[in-house]
Amino acid sequence: MKKLAIGIDIGGINTAFGLVDEQGDLYAESVISTKKYPHFDDYPAYVRDLCDAMRALADSLSFDYELSGIGIGAPNANYHRGTIEHPVNLWVYPQGEENADESRRIFPLAADISKHFDGVRTVMTNDANAATIGEMVYGNAKGMRDFVMITLGTGLGSGFVANGQMIYGHDGFAGEFGHICVERGGRQCGCGRRGCLETYVSATGIKRTVFELMATMTAPSKLRDIAFNDLDASMISVAAEQGDPVAQEAFRFTGELLGRALADVVTVTSPEAIFLFGGLSKAGKLIFDPTQWYMEENMMFTFKNKVKLLPSGIQSKNAAILGASALIWQEQ
Amino acid sequence: MKKLAIGIDIGGINTAFGLVDEQGDLYAESVISTKKYPHFDDYPAYVRDLCDAMRALADSLSFDYELSGIGIGAPNANYHRGTIEHPVNLWVYPQGEENADESRRIFPLAADISKHFDGVRTVMTNDANAATIGEMVYGNAKGMRDFVMITLGTGLGSGFVANGQMIYGHDGFAGEFGHICVERGGRQCGCGRRGCLETYVSATGIKRTVFELMATMTAPSKLRDIAFNDLDASMISVAAEQGDPVAQEAFRFTGELLGRALADVVTVTSPEAIFLFGGLSKAGKLIFDPTQWYMEENMMFTFKNKVKLLPSGIQSKNAAILGASALIWQEQ
Numbered sequence: 190m191k192k193l194a195i196g197i198d199i200g201g202i203n204t205a206f207g208l209v210d211e212q213g214d215l216y217a218e219s220v221i222s223t224k225k226y227p228h229f230d231d232y233p234a235y236v237r238d239l240c241d242a243m244r245a246l247a248d249s250l251s252f253d254y255e256l257s258g259i260g261i262g263a264p265n266a267n268y269h270r271g272t273i274e275h276p277v278n279l280w281v282y283p284q285g286e287e288n289a290d291e292s293r294r295i296f297p298l299a300a301d302i303s304k305h306f307d308g309v310r311t312v313m314t315n316d317a318n319a320a321t322i323g324e325m326v327y328g329n330a331k332g333m334r335d336f337v338m339i340t341l342g343t344g345l346g347s348g349f350v351a352n353g354q355m356i357y358g359h360d361g362f363a364g365e366f367g368h369i370c371v372e373r374g375g376r377q378c379g380c381g382r383r384g385c386l387e388t389y390v391s392a393t394g395i396k397r398t399v400f401e402l403m404a405t406m407t408a409p410s411k412l413r414d415i416a417f418n419d420l421d422a423s424m425i426s427v428a429a430e431q432g433d434p435v436a437q438e439a440f441r442f443t444g445e446l447l448g449r450a451l452a453d454v455v456t457v458t459s460p461e462a463i464f465l466f467g468g469l470s471k472a473g474k475l476i477f478d479p480t481q482w483y484m485e486e487n488m489m490f491t492f493k494n495k496v497k498l499l500p501s502g503i504q505s506k507n508a509a510i511l512g513a514s515a516l517i518w519q520e521q
Numbered sequence: 522m523k524k525l526a527i528g529i530d531i532g533g534i535n536t537a538f539g540l541v542d543e544q545g546d547l548y549a550e551s552v553i554s555t556k557k558y559p560h561f562d563d564y565p566a567y568v569r570d571l572c573d574a575m576r577a578l579a580d581s582l583s584f585d586y587e588l589s590g591i592g593i594g595a596p597n598a599n600y601h602r603g604t605i606e607h608p609v610n611l612w613v614y615p616q617g618e619e620n621a622d623e624s625r626r627i628f629p630l631a632a633d634i635s636k637h638f639d640g641v642r643t644v645m646t647n648d649a650n651a652a653t654i655g656e657m658v659y660g661n662a663k664g665m666r667d668f669v670m671i672t673l674g675t676g677l678g679s680g681f682v683a684n685g686q687m688i689y690g691h692d693g694f695a696g697e698f699g700h701i702c703v704e705r706g707g708r709q710c711g712c713g714r715r716g717c718l719e720t721y722v723s724a725t726g727i728k729r730t731v732f733e734l735m736a737t738m739t740a741p742s743k744l745r746d747i748a749f750n751d752l753d754a755s756m757i758s759v760a761a762e763q764g765d766p767v768a769q770e771a772f773r774f775t776g777e778l779l780g781r782a783l784a785d786v787v788t789v790t791s792p793e794a795i796f797l798f799g800g801l802s803k804a805g806k807l808i809f810d811p812t813q814w815y816m817e818e819n820m821m822f823t824f825k826n827k828v829k830l831l832p833s834g835i836q837s838k839n840a841a842i843l844g845a846s847a848l849i850w851q852e853q
Contacts (some may be wrong), residue, residue: 277801333693349683349789351690356683357793360827361682365788368821370781380821449702456697457681457789459690489700489712497690 191254195243195304196514198316199223199263201278206243207507208250209514213327215507217401219246223279229289232280232296240305258310259302260516262319262509268348269361271299271313277379312516316340316509318355318364319350320501322519323512325465328502337460338501339366340470341449341476344379345387345394355519366454368393371446383416390447392468398439399425410435426472440472444479451480455496466501466508473500523586527575528846529634530648531555531595533610538575539839540582541846547839551578555611561621562627564612572637583778590642591634592848594651600757601693603645604633609711644848648672648698648841650687653680654851655844656796660834663699668792669769670833671779672801672807673699673801676711677726678721683790688849698786703778722779724754724800730771731757742767758804770806776811783812784819798833798840805832 193216197206200223208216221242226235247256265276272280273296280296281287303311312402314322324330330338340346345367349356356363367387368380375384376397388394395453399412399420410433412420428436451463469476481498488496503511525548529538532555539550543748553574558567597608605611612628615620621657653657653670656662658703662670664684672678675822676700684762688695699719700712708729712809719725731744731752742765742795744752760768801808813830835843 240822305812333686335695347789350689351683351695352686354684355684356667356790358683359793360791360824362823363667363789365791365821365823368788368820368823369785382819382821445544453701454789456700457695457786458688459692459695459697461691487714488699489698489714492692492698492713508842 191252192257193254194257194514194517195247195259196319196510196512197239197243197259197261197263198319198509198513199261200509201264201457204239204511205403206239206246207513207514208247211518213323213503213511213515215482215510216248217246218507218510219243223401226280227283229280229282229294235280236298236301236305240302242392242518244305246462256306256309258312258517259306260319260513261299261302261313262310262316262516263298263313264315265359266313266315268312268314268357270297271311272297274312276507286375308391310517314355314516315346315362315364316512317346318348318357319512319516320346320466320508321364322355322502323350323503323508323515324466324501325350326515326518327463327511329499330462330502333461335460337451337454337458337463339451339463339465339470341391341465341467343392345391349366349458349460356458361474366450369450369454371450386446386450386494389453390450390469393440395422395443395469396420399435402435402438402442406435406438408434412436421471421489422469427477429472437475440475441479443469444476444481445483447476447487448483449482449487451484451498452489453497455492456489459492460496462499464498464499464501466504470500471504524589525585526581526589526699526846526849527549527591528651528842528844528848529571529575529591529595530651530845531593531594531611532648533596536571538571538578539842539846540564540579540651540844543850545655545835545843545847549578549581549840550839550842559613559615559719561612561614561626566638568630568777569614572634576637584619588638588641590644590849591613591638592630592845593634593643593645593653594648594845595630595645596647598645599693600644600646600650602629603643604629605645605795616754617852622807626791642849646687646689647678647694647696647763648844649678650680650689651844651848652678652798652835652840653682653696653844654663654687654799655835655840655847656833657682658850659843661831662794663835665793667790669786669790669795671783671784671797671802673723673797673799675724677723681790689711698782701786703782714715718778718782720834722775727754727771727775727801728752728756730774731767734767734770734774738767738770740766743811744768754801758807761804761807772807773811776808776813777815779808780812780815781819783816783828783830784821787816788821788823791824793829794829794831796831796833798836802832803836
């Protein structure tokens with residue numbers, strides 16, 4: 190009988206899920222709102238509604254299959270415990286709420302979902318790690334034992350694979366490469382510190398760079414007509430392709446910081462390849478060329494001209510669902 | 522029958538080796554000169570003389586045993602291929618030598634030694650990785666699946682263990698954490714670049730720091746009476762313990778740079794513990810206290826107060842031999 194896994198991608202706004210086979214083919218998908226359940230007390234209702242929607246999707250297929258497991262990609266996910274721990278955007282206590290007890294904000298989502306599905310194996314990790322396993326199972330990292338995945342979205346996520354295994358770390362939270370410090374006392378980061386890589390290298394980071402450059406450069410730029418809150422990374426890509434000097438310099442600078450950081454981390458795990466995934470990576474040469482150049486320029490001789498910088502092979506709108514489902518096939 | 526492994530520690534000056542059992546007890550040890558064989562052409566004689574000396578040592582034991590394997594810790598060692606590749610201090614072409622062909626400077630030492638011992642399993646990695654495996658097999662990392670070893674000698678070596686396995690990387694050269702860049706355009710490094718961590722955090726690094734501080738500080742210091750070439754790290758430790766302000770500031774600064782770098786690398790592999798090993802780590806609180814403080818001060822909240830900073834459990838003059846022999850027990 191055909192085997193399928195459910196992949197779930199939990200974001201702050203929506204939760205998307207789908208049924209996927211071992212080849213990465215998606216048979217059905219659906220979505221529920223995450224932000225409809227903002228409060229700590231809403232968690233049980235969220236789990237119930239999500240499971241009901243998943244059950245409906247699972248029952249909608251017209252052929253018989255075996256459900257092999259459920260894989261979940263979620264922010265602040267602890268792989269070892271199957272929990273979401275102190276998420277910043279999910280099931281929070283509203284500000285000023287009395288008796289808010291942060292220690293209770295550990296949500297055993299993997300176990301809670303598994304219960305609704307006759308105890309089927311349910312595995313959870315953060316979204317970047319899920320994408321990494323998706324790359325290994327379905328994408329361009331097939332057969333690679335040592336590689337790095339960099340996901341460029343609103344922030345910068347990462348996943349490290351060594352000896353053919355995902356590095357989850359002692360506490361299940363490894364792979365927070367977006368939070369290495371690249372500039373002492375630099376830009377404020379959502380994590381509460383300053384100068385983290387993702388404040389420079391991400392969709393938000395390049396936008397901040399554009400605004401800094403509009404102050405330091407005098408070159409004309411059509412981006413000067415756009416307010417901070419109206420600008421997004423794809424507008425910067427389009428401007429750079431049209432020769433806008435501010436947008437082009439923003440990409441060069443972004444690639445410089447990413448390339449330098451990659452040259453450093455290569456010394457630790459010595460990967461065969463580094464994959465760039467997500468919105469900003471779709472800018473192609475604009476981001477790949479400077480990243481590659483600065484990575485090699487700063488690389489220790491031992492690793493020079495050895496490490497491939499490649500686009501992800503699972504770039505699609507369903508990549509997050511695929512990645513989550515791959516958790517099941519990888520661990521069979 | 523008792524099982525023993527030979528551990529070999531190859532340094533630029535001497536090659537030490539010994540017979541070790543699975544508990545880390547050393548039964549016999551000996552040493553030959555490495556620097557007696559400086560030239561590219563001397564390599565075959567080095568292998569022959571080393572193997573003769575090892576054979577003599579192996580035959581000297583008064584009881585019967587089984588030789589389980591030979592483990593080697595050496596600079597520029599490629600774990601996957603069992604080769605020493607382009608070493609900076611071993612078997613070099615003298616300057617100006619004609620027809621020097623760097624591509625020939627790959628020495629298949631593991632295979633060459635194995636041949637002299639009836640094909641016994643022979644495994645080689647760099648000295649820091651060997652120490653890391655020694656910590657895992659005999660030392661304080663027993664039973665840990667995720668940890669980092671930092672070896673503070675003339676330079677800074679490192680070994681990373683994730684999922685219970687050494688990270689050798691795609692090319693066998695992973696774990697060069699001493700060569701992440703901590704200061705753009707900073708101190709010149711032996712690797713040809715600038716600002717590498719080991720130019721600050723190592724026996725040589727702290728000495729360079731002392732000389733920088735003697736220029737920037739006005740405080741009196743007995744170190745001001747010692748020439749650069751006469752000063753070593755243990756003299757700086759003694760001065761710091763006696764309250765010398767320059768020496769104390771040098772340790773604080775060294776711990777600051779190491780602590781920051783560790784806070785960054787924790788985001789990648791999320792280890793249970795970080796072990797400090799080697800000469801400088803023997804300064805105890807002088808190096809541990811500032812390292813710990815700056816590591817926590819710069820740590821992302823996810824990892825705060827979770828990672829133990831510990832002294833190595835294999836601190837002895839035979840640690841390098843033990844580490845090399847542990848390669849055999851770890852891979853049985």
